[in-house]
Amino acid sequence: MNSQFEYLRGVEPVVASLQCGGWLATSPLGVAIRIGVIGISEADARAKFGESLGRWIDILADGDAAASNGSGLQKSVIVHS
Numbered sequence: 001m002n003s004q005f006e007y008l009r010g011v012e013p014v015v016a017s018l019q020c021g022g023w024l025a026t027s028p029l030g031v032a033i034r035i036g037v038i039g040i041s042e043a044d045a046r047a048k049f050g051e052s053l054g055r056w057i058d059i060l061a062d063g064d065a066a067a068s069n070g071s072g073l074q075k076s077v078i079v080h081s
Contacts, residue, residue: 005060008033013049015042025049033057 013025018038023045026036033056039045 005032005057008053008057011053013046015045017042027053033060 008031011027011031014028015023015025018024021040023039023042024036025039025045025048027034033053035049035052035056037045037048037052039048
């Protein structure tokens with residue numbers, strides 16, 4: 001996929017332990033896509049962050065392709081915790 005958003009695939013999240021249990025992984029400041037996910041462990045939060053970020057990159061890339069050929073973006077967004 002050749003998209004202006006491909007550079008985001010290498011972004012590492014900022015992770016923090018939650019007082020109530022679990023881990024929060026968020027986009028670092030200054031990144032074009034701001035997302036956050038919660039996992040049961042640090043590794044789980046990092047994995048979920050990577051999956052979610054990849055989905056958003058694909059959605060944005062599809063939007064670019066749709067805009068360039070005149071069709072509308074028709075894609076569902078699935079949010080999970």
